[in-house]
Amino acid sequence: MNKPLGAIDSGVAMASNFAETDVVIVGAGPSALFAVFELGLLDLKCHLIDILDRPGGQCAELYPEKPIYDIPALPVVSAQGLVDRLMEQIRPFEPEFHLGEMVTELERTESGFRVRSDANTTIACKAVVVAAGGGSFQPKRPPIPGIEEYEGRSVFYSVRRMEDFRGHDLLVVGGGDSALDWTLNLQPLARSLTLVHRRPEFRASPDSVNKMYAMQEERRLEFQIGQVVRLIGEGGVLEAAIVKGPEGEVRVACTRLLPFFGLTMKLGPVAHWGLNLNEELIEVDTARFETSEPGIFSIGDINTYPGKLKLILSGFHEAALMAQAAKRIVHPNQRVVFQYTTSSTSLQKKLGVA
Ligand SMILES: Cc1cc2nc3c(=O)[nH]c(=O)nc-3n(C[C@H](O)[C@H](O)[C@H](O)COP(=O)(O)OP(=O)(O)OC[C@H]3O[C@@H](n4cnc5c(N)ncnc54)[C@H](O)[C@@H]3O)c2cc1C
Numbered sequence: 547m548n549k550p551l552g553a554i555d556s557g558v559a560m561a562s563n564f565a566e567t568d569v570v571i572v573g574a575g576p577s578a579l580f581a582v583f584e585l586g587l588l589d590l591k592c593h594l595i596d597i598l599d600r601p602g603g604q605c606a607e608l609y610p611e612k613p614i615y616d617i618p619a620l621p622v623v624s625a626q627g628l629v630d631r632l633m634e635q636i637r638p639f640e641p642e643f644h645l646g647e648m649v650t651e652l653e654r655t656e657s658g659f660r661v662r663s664d665a666n667t668t669i670a671c672k673a674v675v676v677a678a679g680g681g682s683f684q685p686k687r688p689p690i691p692g693i694e695e696y697e698g699r700s701v702f703y704s705v706r707r708m709e710d711f712r713g714h715d716l717l718v719v720g721g722g723d724s725a726l727d728w729t730l731n732l733q734p735l736a737r738s739l740t741l742v743h744r745r746p747e748f749r750a751s752p753d754s755v756n757k758m759y760a761m762q763e764e765r766r767l768e769f770q771i772g773q774v775v776r777l778i779g780e781g782g783v784l785e786a787a788i789v790k791g792p793e794g795e796v797r798v799a800c801t802r803l804l805p806f807f808g809l810t811m812k813l814g815p816v817a818h819w820g821l822n823l824n825e826e827l828i829e830v831d832t833a834r835f836e837t838s839e840p841g842i843f844s845i846g847d848i849n850t851y852p853g854k855l856k857l858i859l860s861g862f863h864e865a866a867l868m869a870q871a872a873k874r875i876v877h878p879n880q881r882v883v884f885q886y887t888t889s890s891t892s893l894q895k896k897l898g899v900a
Pocket residue numbers: 572573574575576577578595596597598602603604605608609613614615616647648649650677678679680681682683813814815816845846847848856857858859861
């Protein structure tokens with residue numbers, strides 16, 4: 547009998563995508579990436595699922611260009627630089643990434659666990675590592691009355707498949723990198739594209755801003771200063787938006803609205819998996835970093851224990867100890883032999899350096 551640990555119905559019907567692996571990692575932040583390395587040295591294969599469209603968690607999303615000074619042996623490294631190095635370090639273990647997907651369900655089965663995402667990915671595994679950081683990054687909803695009615699039908703906060711936007715009249719709203727990147731990428735597919743931002747200055751990379759203004763010159767898109775104050779349509783089907791700008795209100799015909807107002811972090815579905823929580827953090831022991839549910843581990847910013855420090859290096863240490871414990875669950879009959887990468891030819895073969 548399956549024992550459900552908790553579920554949130556995403557309400558989205560999509561083609562199912564099934565996989566089997568040793569360990570599923572919820573999140574692809576720095577703790578999760580280093581966990582792939584430690585698990586890989588012990589011959590455990592991993593799939594990682596993250597709601598963001600790229601690996602790196604907070605480092606990649608919140609402060610990619612900021613220098614970090616407290617990573618052991620790296621006197622200074624940019625946050626994105628650290629993510630790039632971690633990705634290089636785990637390459638030999640060929641982890642599978644499911645990006646742009648939120649893990650919604652975690653279910654215990656006779657042989658381990660089944661993990662499901664809101665994109666209908668289902669992965670069967672023997673152990674789960676929750677490395678969900680401050681929780682899932684979720685888009686901020688703009689203050690437009692009645693926008694909820696259109697969400698998932700005409701209003702989208704991310705682009706999973708560009709093809710879904712082909713032939714539409716697109717209205718992109720925002721002034722950051724996401725708004726500008728999607729403006730440039732979707733323009734060739736769209737029937738028409740209008741970008742709306744409340745001022746002519748953008749927070750996006752200057753190169754993207756220049757390209758956008760060049761496209762406007764060539765009349766390939768419209769740029770309007772203002773804010774969307776009202777949506778016009780029925781039954782979730784959008785026809786137009788009212789944009790209030792310096793000259794008053796204008797009606798912009800659109801069938802798809804893409805607001806990019808940044809992301810907030812919320813604990814999200816993790817709260818429903820029946821794990822012991824302490825102020826929205828997952829309680830773990832400090833020998834195995836296992837949660838109150840055997841076989842479900844938790845590392846990085848999302849966990850708590852006496853003396854916990856929310857630092858990247860804490861996640862790395864926790865990953866190493868967790869991997870030893872996960873190995874005993876996935877391969878209970880195999881002896882775990884402690885080895886150094888400097889001297890073990892077996893580890894060096896796994897790393898492709900022997
Ligand atoms: C501005 C800033 C500066 C910082 N500077 C430093 C520093 O100098 N040194 C240092 O050590 N630390 C620093 N930190 C903290 C450091 O970034 C965190 O400790 C680190 O990112 C934690 O890594 P993590 O992998 O545990 O979680 P995160 O980086 O938060 O990654 C967790 C990932 O899990 C995903 N996720 C969560 N729930 C789900 C779900 N249900 N489904 C799918 N995906 C999910 C999230 O989308 C996220 O990508 C800084 C943080 C900030 C914000």
